[in-house]
Amino acid sequence: xxxxxxxxxxxxxxxxxxxxxxxxxxxxxxxxxxxxxxxxxxxxxxxxxxxxxxxxxxxxxxxxxxxxxxxxxxxxxxxxxxxxxxxxxxxxxxxxxxxxxxxxxxxxxxxxx
Amino acid sequence: xxxxxxxxxxxxxxxxxxxxxxxxxxxxxxxxxxxxxxxxxxxxxxxxxxxxxxxxxxxxxxxxxxxxxxxxxxxxxxxxxxxxxxxxxxxxxxxxxxxxxxxxxxxxxxxxx
Numbered sequence: 335x336x337x338x339x340x341x342x343x344x345x346x347x348x349x350x351x352x353x354x355x356x357x358x359x360x361x362x363x364x365x366x367x368x369x370x371x372x373x374x375x376x377x378x379x380x381x382x383x384x385x386x387x388x389x390x391x392x393x394x395x396x397x398x399x400x401x402x403x404x405x406x407x408x409x410x411x412x413x414x415x416x417x418x419x420x421x422x423x424x425x426x427x428x429x430x431x432x433x434x435x436x437x438x439x440x441x442x443x444x445x446x447x
Numbered sequence: 448x449x450x451x452x453x454x455x456x457x458x459x460x461x462x463x464x465x466x467x468x469x470x471x472x473x474x475x476x477x478x479x480x481x482x483x484x485x486x487x488x489x490x491x492x493x494x495x496x497x498x499x500x501x502x503x504x505x506x507x508x509x510x511x512x513x514x515x516x517x518x519x520x521x522x523x524x525x526x527x528x529x530x531x532x533x534x535x536x537x538x539x540x541x542x543x544x545x546x547x548x549x550x551x552x553x554x555x556x557x558x559x560x
Contacts, residue, residue, distance in 0.1 A: 338489075368548070370551075376553060376554075377451075377537055377551040377552050377553040377554045378490075378537065378539075378551040379551065380548045380549075380550075383548065423489060423490065433478060433541060433542075433547065433549075434480070434492055434495065434505070435480075435490075435492075435539075435549055437489040437490040437491075438489055439487055439488060439489040440487075440489050
């Protein structure tokens with residue numbers, strides 16, 4: 335079946351550091367890939383997405399490239415801020431049916447000033 | 448802006464009580480979903496609905512049921528709450544396309560004593 339594996343957290347960085355959160359997936363067909371972010375006390379919101387191989391999603395300084403050859407969708411940001419502290423979820427959606435999302439376990443990110 | 452509303456942010460119930468969690472959308476999306484979120488496990492799909500009066504089991508439906516009598520409203524029911532159902536419950540809505548985003552409500556943190 336479909337599955338998503340994220341790097342384990344928590345991750346703690348200093349402000350302006352470079353961020354990578356690894357995400358790999360297993361899926362049949364050609365899934366779409368998503369990163370969601372959950373700020374403290376809130377629901378999930380879409381951060382970025384990519385719907386086909388070699389697509390790059392980007393938003394708020396974050397980027398992720400859909401790599402079919404390595405089945406990966408790693409999240410990167412060049413210079414993190416304290417306000418980026420949140421839980422990040424990688425997810426995939428495969429074709430057919432009601433378009434269910436399959437999530438990774440989430441990575442808690444804390445940025446220290 | 449997409450709006451997904453959940454009936455309560457925090458809820459405390461006793462073991463054996465019947466619990467209703469309600470989700471309302473204002474976007475006319477076909478698909479509605481109920482997830483539970485637990486630390487280290489990410490989000491797991493309980494039930495989803497792709498039309499009025501239609502429902503399908505997700506990955507962890509045991510102990511839950513759902514109701515969708517109107518397109519904008521999707522209810523999650525715990526017939527007899529148990530302590531292992533203490534969790535964060537998230538409702539989401541979405542369209543049917545493979546690349547379409549799911550939009551989440553703010554979540555209900557349920558504690559069963």
